[in-house]
Each structure stands twice: as structure tokens, then as C-alpha cells.
Amino acid sequence: SAVISQKPSRDICQRGTSLTIQCQVDSQVTMMFWYRQQPGQSLTLIATANQGSEATYESGFVIDKFPISRPNLTFSTLTVSNMSPEDSSIYLCSVTYGQVSSYEQYFGPGTRLTVT
Amino acid sequence: GQQVMQIPQYQHVQEGEDFTTYCNSSTTLSNIQWYKQRPGGHPVFLIQLVKSGEVKKQKRLTFQFGEAKKNSSLHITATQTTDVGTYFCAGLPSGYSTLTFGKGTMLLVSP
Numbered sequence: 001s002a003v004i005s006q007k008p009s010r011d012i013c014q015r016g017t018s019l020t021i022q023c024q025v026d027s028q029v030t031m032m033f034w035y036r037q038q039p040g041q042s043l044t045l046i047a048t049a050n051q052g053s054e055a056t057y058e059s060g061f062v063i064d065k066f067p068i069s070r071p072n073l074t075f076s077t078l079t080v081s082n083m084s085p086e087d088s089s090i091y092l093c094s095v096t097y098g099q100v101s102s103y104e105q106y107f108g109p110g111t112r113l114t115v116t
Numbered sequence: 117g118q119q120v121m122q123i124p125q126y127q128h129v130q131e132g133e134d135f136t137t138y139c140n141s142s143t144t145l146s147n148i149q150w151y152k153q154r155p156g157g158h159p160v161f162l163i164q165l166v167k168s169g170e171v172k173k174q175k176r177l178t179f180q181f182g183e184a185k186k187n188s189s190l191h192i193t194a195t196q197t198t199d200v201g202t203y204f205c206a207g208l209p210s211g212y213s214t215l216t217f218g219k220g221t222m223l224l225v226s227p
Contacts, residue, residue, distance in 0.1 A: 033214070042204065042219045043159065058214075092158060105149065105206070105215060107158045 002027060002095050004108035012114045013083055020079045021111045023093030028073040030103060034066070035092040037110070043092065049076040083115045118143055120207045122218030130226050135192040137221035139205035146208045148181055148188045149215065154201045162190075195225045 003026040013019050023032065032049040047055040047068055055068035070076040080087050093108040119142045129135055139148065147166045151159040163172055165181035165188060172179045178191045188207075192199055202222045206215040 031213070040222075043217045045214055048214060104161050104164055106161055107151075110158050 002029065002097070002106045004093060004095060004106060006093055006108040006111050008111060009109065010112040010114075012116060015084050015115055017083055018079055018081045019083065019113060020077050021091055021093075023076045023078070023108055025074045025095050029095040029097055031096045032070060032076045033094040033096075033105075034068060034076070034078045035094055035107075037090045037092060039090075046078070046091075049078075080113065083113075085115045088113055088115045118207070118209045118212070118216040120205060120216045120218040122205055122221055124221055125219065126222045126224075128224040128226065129195050131197060132194050135195050135199070135223055137190050137203050137205075137223075139188045139207070139218050141186045141207045141209070141216075143186070143209050145185050146210050146212075148185075148208070149206045150179060150188075150190055151204045151206060152201050153204065153220070157201075159204060192223075195223070197225050197227055199223060200225050 005024045007022045011019055034046040035043045036046055037043050045058050046061045046066055047057040049055050049068050049070040051070045051073055065081055067079045090110045090112050092110045094105055096103040096105045121140045123138050147164055149164045150162040152162055153159045163179050165179055168185050169183045170181040176193045180189045188205055190203055202220040204220045205218045208215055
């Protein structure tokens with residue numbers, strides 16, 4: 001399985017500011033994703049981070065609000081822009097190995113964001 | 117859109133009792149995966165089921181994938197306090213490359 005690290009592990013930010021979250025994996029992976037999890041809720045996929053090209057965003061998420069970079073196969077960043085209290089959540093990086101039809105997905109430890 | 121329904125939302129059992137959580141998908145799945153999230157932790161991959169009718173066991177945990185590849189279950193025999201957490205199923209719809217997560221079942225186990 002992958003060793004996934006995320007930075008920062010938590011942060012408290014003021015509304016209107018931006019925060020960039022980093023995800024680093026110890027080996028090359030097939031796919032990288034960014035999820036959001038509200039307290040006590042399920043996981044919501046924000047986007048698929050594509051290496052060398054623009055991320056693929058899910059319905060309800062846009063690049064201007066959540067710009068994503070993936071410069072190589074082991075690293076990605078998610079920026080939460082112009083934050084509001086509604087952005088308070090846990091943001092999780094996730095990676096997969098293997099073929100799409102039978103891959104296993106692993107999650108990073110998450111970044112707990114509070115917007116005041 | 118793709119939907120994966122999971123029930124129950126919450127269950128509280130006495131240690132030693134059995135526990136089951138169920139998932140149903142609105143569409144046929146290529147595979148279904150199960151995750152466990154401890155309080156304050158992140159989801160941890162448990163298992164993946166790919167074949168129609170597949171049954172897999174991990175010690176006291178039994179996972180099943182339905183014949184139609186639209187439903188799945190996780191059964192825990194003789195729960196222990198270490199089983200506490202939220203169990204999520206996640207389905208990969210046929211033709212898609214991203215998982216759809218159920219809402220999870222929170223399990224509490226009293227000693």
C-alpha cells in the first residue's frame with residue numbers, strides 16, 4: 001500500500017484567503033484524487049488530478065475555486081480559494097494503483113480546515 | 117447520476133453481537149470496495165469485490181457481492197470494541213473511473 005502524506009494536517013484560516021494543501025506519495029500511482037468530507041458525512045469527490053494536464057472536476061466544483069496541480073506522478077496540490085465558512089471540512093488526497101477495473105484506493109491522513 | 121445507498125446509517129450493538137451493513141447501487145458495478153474509518157481517522161481500504169456472487173472473508177468480517185453486481189454487504193461476527201468506526205462501501209460503476217461512496221454506517225460497540 002501507499003504511504004501518503006498531506007500538509008498541513010490542519011489549519012484555521014480567515015474568510016477570503018486561500019490555502020494550498022500538498023499531497024506526497026512514496027511511489028508512482030495510477031490516479032490521484034481530491035475528496036472533501038464534512039464532519040460525520042461521506043466522501044465527496046472534488047476532482048481527479050491529472051498529471052501534466054488540467055484536473056477533471058466533478059459537478060459542483062470548479063477550477064477557479066479549487067485549482068489543482070499535479071506536476072508529476074507522486075505529488076499534487078489542491079488550493080481552496082477565497083474561502084468562506086462553508087469550506088470548513090476535511091480535505092483528503094487519495095491514490096490508486098493498478099487497472100481501473102480492479103484498483104485499490106488509499107487515502108492520505110487528511111487536512112482539517114476551519115474557516116472563520 | 118450514480119448513487120450508492122447504504123443502510124443502516126447508524127447501529128449500536130453490544131460486544132459479541134453481529135453486525136451487517138448493506139449497499140445498493142442504482143447501476144451495475146465493475147467492483148465494490150469497502151473502507152473503515154475510525155473516529156478522527158481517514159478511510160482505510162478493507163477489500164475489493166469484483167466477481168458476481170463473490171464472497172470474501174477477513175477473520176470475523178464477511179463481504180458479499182450480489183449476483184447482479186448491484187448490491188453488497190459487510191457482516192461482522194461477534195463484534196469487538198475495536199470494530200468501532202464508520203464503514204463505507206464504494207462502487208465503481210461500469211464504464212467509469214471514479215468511485216461513488218455510500219453515506220456510511222457508523223458502528224458503536226458497547227463493552
